[in-house]
Amino acid sequence: MNERVIMIVGPTCAGKTGVSIELARELGTEIISADSMQIYRDMDIGTEKPTQEQLAAVPHHMIDVVEPAEDFSAGEYLRTVSPIIKRLHDEGRVPVMAGGTGLYVRALTEGIFDGPDADWDLRAKLMEDSPEALYKKLAELDPETAREQDPSNVRRLVRALEVCINSGKKMSQLREESTKPLPYEFIKVGLYRDREELYPMIEERVDEMMERGLLEEVRGLARRGLSRTALQAIGYKELIAHLKGEYKLEEAVELIKRNTRRFAKRQYTWFRREEGLKWVDVTGSGTAEEAYEKVRKVLRDAGVL
Incomplete structure (x- = not known):
C-alpha cells in the first residue's frame, strides 16, 4: 500500500x-x-x-x-x-x-503540466486575434489540445498557443511527457x-x-x-x-x-x-x-x- x-x-x-x-x-x-x-x-x-x-x-x-x-x-x-x-x-x-x-x-x-514561462509580449500579440482565429490556429498546430478547449476561452487558447510556439512542440505531447x-x-x-x-x-x-x-x-x-x-x-x-x-x-x-x-x-x-x-x-x-x-x-x- x-x-x-x-x-x-x-x-x-x-x-x-x-x-x-x-x-x-x-x-x-x-x-x-x-x-x-x-x-x-x-x-x-x-x-x-x-x-x-x-x-x-x-x-x-x-x-x-x-x-x-x-x-x-x-x-x-x-x-x-x-x-x-x-x-x-x-x-x-x-x-x-x-x-x-x-x-x-x-x-x-x-x-x-507546467509548461514554459509566460511570454507576455507573445500573449499580447495573440490577444489581438479573435477567439475564432485563435482556435483555428491552435487546431492547426495541436489538434488534440484544440479538441479539449472551449473555443470561447481566450485565456486558455492563448496559453496553449504560447506553449506550442515557444517550445516548438505540441502541448499534448509536452503534457504526456511531463505529467506524473x-x-x-x-x-x-x-x-x-x-x-x-x-x-x-x-x-x-x-x-x-x-x-x-x-x-x-x-x-x-x-x-x-x-x-x-x-x-x-x-x-x-x-x-x-x-x-x-x-x-x-x-x-x-x-x-x-x-x-x-x-x-x-x-x-x-x-x-x-x-x-x-x-x-x-x-x-x-x-x-x-x-x-x-x-x-x-x-x-x-x-x-x-
Missing part, C-alpha cells in the same frame, strides 16, 4: 482550517496549505490565513512563501511540497493538506455546508475583514505592486478598483461578497469532479471541534484513524 496523504478540501468558509488543525493534532503531524493566495506574504486579512495562535499550535507549510509581486505556478507548488511530504513520511507521519485551490490538489493527485502524479494514496475529504448557512457566513467574514483593516492592507500592497496572479485575488481586485475610483467603497464590499459566493460555487463544482472524494456535511457545526467529529467518523470508517 502506498503511503497516505489526507486532504481536507472544500469551499471558502466551510471550516477547513479548524478541521485540519484538529486532525493534525490527533495525528501529531503537520499541515500543508493548498491555497494559491495564502502563499503570498502580507496578503493576510483577505486570504484568511491561519491566526498566529493556530500556526503555533500546528506547523504549517506553504504560507507566506513568496512576495506579492511574484507569480507562483501549480508546478512550482508541486515541486515545493513534494520534499515536505517525503520528509513527513520518512518520519512516520501522515501529512494533512488543507485548502480550496483545486488545481493544487489535482497537481498532486494527477500530476501537472505523486506515488501516494490520497484520502480526500470535502467539507460541505448548506448554501443557506454558507452564504451568510461568507458575508459576515467579509464584514469582519473590512473591520480588521483589509482596505489598509490592500492600499499598502498596491503601492508595492502585485503580480498578475495576486491581482486576481477576491477582496484585493475589488478594493484596488475602489482605490482607482471605479467603485464606491460600499459597492466594492458588495462585489467582494458576490464574487466570494460565486467562487464558493465554483469550488463545489470543481471538487465534485474529484475522483474518490468523500463529502462530509458539516452544516450546523458551530465549532471546529463539532465539524471535526463528523470528519473523524468518516476517516475512522475508512480505516484511516
